[in-house]
Amino acid sequence: MTETNPEPRGGRRPRGTVTVAAIARLAGVSPPTVSKVLNGRSGIAVDTRERVEALLREHGYRRTDGTSALPIVEVAFSGLESHLAVEIMRGVEEVVRDRGLTVGFTDLQGHAPRAGRRTADLLLARRPAGVIAVHSAYRGQYYQQLTASGVPLVVVDPTGEPVHDTPSVGTTNWSGGIAAARHLLDLGHRRIAVITGPAQFMCSRARLEAARAALETAGVALDPGLVRSGRFGFDDGAALGAELLARRDRPTAILCGNDLQALGVCDAARRAGLRVPGDLSVVGFDDLEVARWCGPPLTTVRQPFAEMGRAAAGMVLRLAAGQPVEPSRVELATSLVLRESTAPPA
Incomplete structure (x- = not known):
């Protein structure tokens, strides 16, 4: 296949259509190096990885080469929310099992980046069909890195306003x-x-x-x-x-x-x-x-943590199938549960 220049005659190439070879030429590296970044592989210098990622973001690169994914939906936590894991994963599993998929659990806390790798590289290297990031496991750069690599991402109750058009599930x-x-x-x-x-x-x-x-x-x-x-x-x-x-x-x-x-x-x-x-x-x-x-x-x-997991799973599966997700933000209702720790003041 013949690669073309990243900026064709008459203006910039439309976002999302730039090729791996074009990104490699702009970064001054080889196409296999760009592929390593997209796949979360190790053995790349920090400055090189950051230069490639910046170009991927700038040109809106989106992988469309049909790279095969494993039949797994990864649910990523960050230690802080591990006490919520069981209910959320139960909801995810109820949805994905009907599609022949399994659920993977990733606790990103304690996985310090090394050898120039970032946290999202752990997920990319596993080639999941999709990623559901819970609470503080989500960071803006995850969106950019995962999306560029063709991995669907849905956020459950992000701790800040979602960037770009990241689909998300929260509560009221x-x-x-x-x-x-x-x-x-x-x-x-x-x-x-x-x-x-x-x-x-x-x-x-x-x-x-x-x-x-x-x-x-x-x-x-x-x-x-x-x-x-x-x-x-x-x-x-x-x-x-x-x-x-x-x-x-x-x-x-x-x-x-x-x-x-x-x-x-x-x-x-x-x-x-x-x-x-x-x-x-x-x-x-x-x-x-x-x-x-x-x-x-x-x-x-x-x-409703299980319900949140089910909603996020449905969204990530639609993204994996190339279908649009509307609305991109879902908020489920909270409810007050009255027990015995409250009473009129003495």
């Missing part, structure tokens, strides 16, 4: 935050604290601002001194909860960014000699399986 974080705050207000709480997740996460911002809006609508201002931000984990919930409960004007209720934080707050209350819900009401977010087992069982906002 705003509605969930509103429901949780209104529940505490209806119980009679007015001194309500909020512990949210990392400020750079879209879901954290949505839940915090939803709680603020619900309180302001009820004529209750959210005290800035009762707002804390931390990682979505038990330890941060315990530490931040202890800070709030040590205040002279301590809150009567705490809204948490997720269930792990909420369990940490419950532990902090116990250590402070306070009863949940007698002295402190606690609300979580997620509805992990453990939420119904703790003492007392946790009031929380349910995210």
Whole structure:
């Protein structure tokens, strides 16, 4: 096959039609080197890899050579969300098994890039039929790298606004935050604290601002001194909860960014000699399986993780079949689950 120049006479080549050989000439490398980048192979210098990737992005390269993919849909997590893995993967598996595919699990945390390779190279080297990236496993450059290599990508609840036209599945974080705050207000709480997740996460911002809006609508201002931000984990919930409960004007209720934080707050209350819900009401977010087992069982906002997995699987399979995905953003409903960790203030 004869390769043509990347910029034909009369102007630039339309995006997506540039060839591997043309990219190689622009980068000053061989076509096999470009193929190595597209396949996530090792043995390429960092600056060379970055130069090739920049040209792939600039020219909108999309692989169309029919490279065979393995019958696997990879679900990529990043440690932080491993407690969500079972439900999400169960939903994915329910959809892909009918197509003769299997589900692979990738925990990207702890896979430090080496020899000039990036995290997405781990996925490319496995040649999956598609990739579903969950929460913080997603980064903007994954979209560019995977798409250029012809691997369909769908994001589940991205922590920031999706770039380009990356299809994504999320939940109604705003509605969930509103429901949780209104529940505490209806119980009679007015001194309500909020512990949210990392400020750079879209879901954290949505839940915090939803709680603020619900309180302001009820004529209750959210005290800035009762707002804390931390990682979505038990330890941060315990530490931040202890800070709030040590205040002279301590809150009567705490809204948490997720269930792990909420369990940490419950532990902090116990250590402070306070009863949940007698002295402190606690609300979580997620509805992990453990939420119904703790003492007392946790009031929380349910995210439909299995349903999210099913929706993402359907989208990635349509992309793999060359079909358009509309709408490209799907948001599933959250719901408030009432248990025994909330009660009227003493």
